[in-house]
Amino acid sequence: MPENCIYIARSSAIAARALAGEMMVMNSADSTFFTLNEVASAIFQAADGRTPLRDIVRDRVCGQFDVDPEQAQADAEQFITELSSHGILLVSNQPLSSQTSRETPR
């Protein structure tokens, strides 16, 4: 899948909450529990299903943290692959709306 077409959205099956800058995420289907660091949390919170991943990386990662853009994009793709395999994130080459959480986790 070309990187410029990737859209990501949080699954509606998850629970999530920020704790001291890190995001706690749990999938109710299998009770897998994750904590996301600050950069991963930024991507996760921006995963609205409408914003392309490259824009999220540019605005929420490169714009906020001192990282190389190419490296950031590669890390982000690895990160979303891992979370999508656990049903935490939905990934598509088209904007996503259904079965996603519209609420931005606090």
Added chain:
Amino acid sequence: MSLMSEVGQKAFNLGVPIAVHMDVTYRCNERCVHCYLDHDDHGELTTAEIKDTLDQLAEAGVFFLTFSGGEVFMRRDFFEIVEHARRLMFNVKIKTNAVMIHEEEARRIRELEVDSIQISVYSHRAEVHDAITKLPHSFERTVESIRFLREQGLRVTIANVLMTVNSSDHGGVQKLAAELDVQYTLDPTITPMMDGDTSVLALRIPGEELPDVFHNPSLVANQEEYCAPPKPPSAQDLEGYSCSAGHSFCYISPYGDVFPCVQFPLPTGNIRQQRFLDIWNFSPQMKEVRSIQAKDLTVCSSCSHVSSCSRCPGLAYMEGSMRGPSTADCEKSFYRTGVPTANMLRQGLSKPRTFSGNSTPLIQIRPVAVPA
């Protein structure tokens, strides 16, 4: 330490209320003999008030949210409440007797991605369960509901409160849980009623029977460690705290009262009058609960069990002092290890005193041995 424990410890250290138990009603369709609640409605929070409370809890950092009662499904708006909670991305657990859960309700619970459901089952024998709940056919209905929930792939735990009238039935309930493919948990704690009436304590299983529970490998994992004589407390142990009550956990009643725990009836504020975070951060009572370290306990600080005891500050509070001992936990520590507690020794007791309250015997229940 597991990731979950690490996060729990972090919340504790930061004073973030990561978990809240919320009773949405005290009304109930059962009348369990050991229940500590007044089932009349004295002005429950409205749907709007509960939703506003949930908004505040999300803002405060609450992640794990348990809805309980009373019976949660006595509220017609219960699904609306759960829906709002899930929209706010809480991890939601439900405690229920399940008799009002049919196929449609089970499907709705699954759609809302509820984490798990804990259901009270007192016996594998319908006549014993129904005599405890005082609701005819409740056993049959509860078990049928568990099957509906399992058909939806939901995680279910059977909670088996152990008391005099069902003390021989835990093996049967365990087998039932295995047949239904659900988890099983046992609790031998009977709590005084909300108005202070201790008559229900007569239902606590006699201390002499506790070793059968504590030394049963099917009920308690890590037997050797759990039943080992206590190690001398370290300086670090004496700097420690009893539990998460008031540190990273609290309880909210159907009337909006906030307490450190469901088993700790110390009022700290009401969400109809104050913002939740103002109560959590600034209530003098909450601060006092938070301040108590093991070294501050009047009797327990000198007890050899201090580092391993399950001492409940709420039960201690109900006995007269949140810094004092909780007799029920002294009893558990003794019967778990065989070593007398400081509370017993100061009273010159070599074994716990048997509780004598005004009992209401359930003469229709005759414990029978459960086939191996």
